[in-house]
Amino acid sequence: MHCKCHSSISDIPPSVWNELFASENPFVxxxxxxALEESACVTAQTGWQAQHMMLMDDEGRPxxxxxxxxKNNSYGEFVFDWGWADAYARHGLDYYPKLVTAxxxxxxxxxxxxxxxxxxxxxxIIALLGAIHQLAESHNYSSWHLLFPGLRLxxxxxxxxxxxxxLHREAVQFHWFNRDYLTFDDFLSTLRSSRRKNLKRERRxxxxxxxxxxxxxxxxxxxEEWRGFYHCYMSTYRKRSGHDGYLNYDFFDRLRTxxxxxxxxxxxRRDEQIVACxxxxxxxxxxxxxxxxxxxxxxxLHFEACFYQGxxxxxxxxxxxxxxxxxxxxxxxxxxxxxxxxSYHWIADSRFRxxxxxFLDQERRGTREYQQQAExxxxxxxxxx
Numbered sequence: 001m002h003c004k005c006h007s008s009i010s011d012i013p014p015s016v017w018n019e020l021f022a023s024e025n026p027f028v029x030x031x032x033x034x035a036l037e038e039s040a041c042v043t044a045q046t047g048w049q050a051q052h053m054m055l056m057d058d059e060g061r062p063x064x065x066x067x068x069x070x071k072n073n074s075y076g077e078f079v080f081d082w083g084w085a086d087a088y089a090r091h092g093l094d095y096y097p098k099l100v101t102a103x104x105x106x107x108x109x110x111x112x113x114x115x116x117x118x119x120x121x122x123x124x125i126i127a128l129l130g131a132i133h134q135l136a137e138s139h140n141y142s143s144w145h146l147l148f149p150g151l152r153l154x155x156x157x158x159x160x161x162x163x164x165x166x167l168h169r170e171a172v173q174f175h176w177f178n179r180d181y182l183t184f185d186d187f188l189s190t191l192r193s194s195r196r197k198n199l200k201r202e203r204r205x206x207x208x209x210x211x212x213x214x215x216x217x218x219x220x221x222x223x224e225e226w227r228g229f230y231h232c233y234m235s236t237y238r239k240r241s242g243h244d245g246y247l248n249y250d251f252f253d254r255l256r257t258x259x260x261x262x263x264x265x266x267x268x269r270r271d272e273q274i275v276a277c278x279x280x281x282x283x284x285x286x287x288x289x290x291x292x293x294x295x296x297x298x299x300x301l302h303f304e305a306c307f308y309q310g311x312x313x314x315x316x317x318x319x320x321x322x323x324x325x326x327x328x329x330x331x332x333x334x335x336x337x338x339x340x341x342x343s344y345h346w347i348a349d350s351r352f353r354x355x356x357x358x359f360l361d362q363e364r365r366g367t368r369e370y371q372q373q374a375e376x377x378x379x380x381x382x383x384x385x
Contacts (some may be wrong), residue, residue, distance in 0.1 A: 003131035006052045009033045020065050020114030024283035026262045027103040035254035042104050047073040064124045065114045072096045078107035079147050079343045095142050102147035105246045107326045109148045146344040167345040167357050170367045174336035176322040181315045195379035202300040211270045218260030228274035232293030266309045278305040287314050289324035338374040
């Protein structure tokens with residue numbers, strides 16, 4: 001087996017990439033990664049230099065693929081290691097460039113290695129890791145970071161003999177789970193009375209302000225709605241951060257063309273004018289809430305457009321899980337449960353590896369205590385928790 005790095009996802013045929021991943025997860029689809037690169041959201045200039053890795057046998061047949069990027073910053077990763085970079089700098093060392101296996105700007109758990117069904121998974125993973133180590137040594141990359149891998153890959157890494165070389169990091173996200181609800185009222189019936197009344201009040205409040213909402217599937221989204229969504233998204237991003245979002249209109253337009261069957265847009269209108277939008281991606285099991293924006297300040301509209309409309313969609317489609325995005329303790333009171341997310345880190349310098357490992361041991365204990373504390377704020381009846 002031997003590896004080859006590709007500087008663009010377009011160098012790898014979509015059929016090969018998607019067949020090896022064999023996953024519905026929208027974020028590992030060739031089309032999603034291609035849209036990021038062809039829209040220039042993901043380039044060396046934005047800090048994401050593609051080094052996508054392909055493992056082949058001696059006859060050149062693809063055995064595995066893995067998204068891989070050389071990074072010269074830590075923007076758009078959502079696993080924060082700025083402190084590690086500062087520590088390197090204080091010791092006169094370079095933390096950047098580093099290697100990252102992740103989906104740019106998307107803190108969503110899912111598969112990170114696409115592997116042929118005809119090979120031994122552990123052997124392929126070992127070969128890929130060996131290639132990463134060689135790449136890091138030859139190009140002076142300080143580290144490799146595997147962000148938000150799915151459970152299957154996590155178990156494979158933990159089962160490897162050299163697992164100590166991988167530093168395990170944890171964080172907490174908030175997800176909603178569909179427990180075979182038939183209607184939104186079925187979900188509400190599992191909540192304590194005070195929380196149930198609050199959710200109903202929030203939904204009424206939106207309607208009382210003259211706002212109506214509609215869910216539109218990808219192929220049914222009009223040009224006016226698509227432009228309206230981007231206007232809302234960019235307006236809110238600028239208000240929050242003072243600069244444009246990571247993702248441009250070209251990226252979203254490419255998604256609309258290539259992945260319309262995995263897009264759902266919530267459009268909020270008042271006096272027939274678009275005032276807010278929330279864009280979701282989905283597969284046959286999960287809904288992913290990713291991009292939101294509003295042009296007017298409407299009380300409770302964010303909860304309705306980003307949470308309650310998504311929950312209704314999951315119930316209608318019989319989806320089992322709803323990942324609404326990172327952070328946000330306010331999600332707890334609305335039925336989103338704390339779950340752990342994971343990342344794995346290989347640090348080339350043994351001295352920093354030991355220091356970071358000690359830090360992560362302490363951080364993990366704090367993260368698990370936080371998760372336990374967060375669970376006490378869930379709104380469910382005792383017999384439903």
